[in-house]
């Protein structure tokens with residue numbers, strides 16, 4: 001079954017500007033969707049809507065899987081529990097084997113944190129607890145907001161495997177990942193939030209060598225000179241290789257864009 005985001009619009013208050021407007025997205029079983037966009041553009045808002053933590057002001061989200069795991073960008077580690085007690089509590093609430101708390105703790109390299117109180121955790125450690133609570137419920141929809149930020153190298157390496165496993169058993173994974181740590185995952189799709197809308201963008205990024213295995217198409221693009229630098233910057237931000245090859249005639253620059 002495909003989860004469907006249809007004509008979704010959202011603003012935080014009646015007098016606030018629209019953050020998202022007319023967003024369309026289909027999410028099928030096994031999809032890994034990467035959400036990119038500049039700061040403050042609405043990625044976290046979209047993720048919270050997809051996870052069901054915010055309701056669309058207009059439009060609908062249909063056929064969301066029953067079990068949702070959501071790891072926020074900043075885990076609110078204020079409760080006076082130890083990490084072990086908190087994760088066991090979440091496991092109980094989610095109706096999963098309490099041992100899954102220990103399993104995820106081991107996998108995410110956080111056994112040394114189990115006896116610590118949540119308010120005493122560093123930002124990075126709290127972030128891991130946020131990931132563990134999202135993962136231990138065996139989610140059909142896993143929503144991760146900047147999961148790689150502040151993670152140690154071992155966990156950074158492990159997380160793409162975790163995402164792959166969730167997708168491999170038919171789960172949907174939605175991740176905001178501005179650092180591109182999921183680049184090794186086959187089949188992921190990338191969408192950009194910009195100016196309130198969402199659109200799919202190609203994944204290839206031959207410039208940094210991250211997706212060299214994917215085929216690359218050369219496009220020749222003509223653009224007025226005054227807009228060339230801005231366009232090149234936007235395309236690079238999306239992961240394309242861009243090379244300016246010269247001025248075709250006065251007032252115009254021809255650029256060659258390398259992409260998928």
Ligand SMILES: Nc1ncnc2c1ncn2[C@@H]1O[C@H](COP(=O)(O)OP(=O)(O)OP(=O)(O)O)[C@@H](O)[C@H]1O
Nearest residue numbers: 012016019037038039040041042043044045046073
């Ligand atoms: N609780 C809130 N109340 C009112 N406005 C909010 C709230 N949360 C976010 N916003 C506004 O909504 C817009 C989108 O914010 P959001 O956090 O979704 O962006 P983002 O792309 O995730 O940003 P970043 O990359 O910096 O995390 C911003 O203008 C922000 O100020």
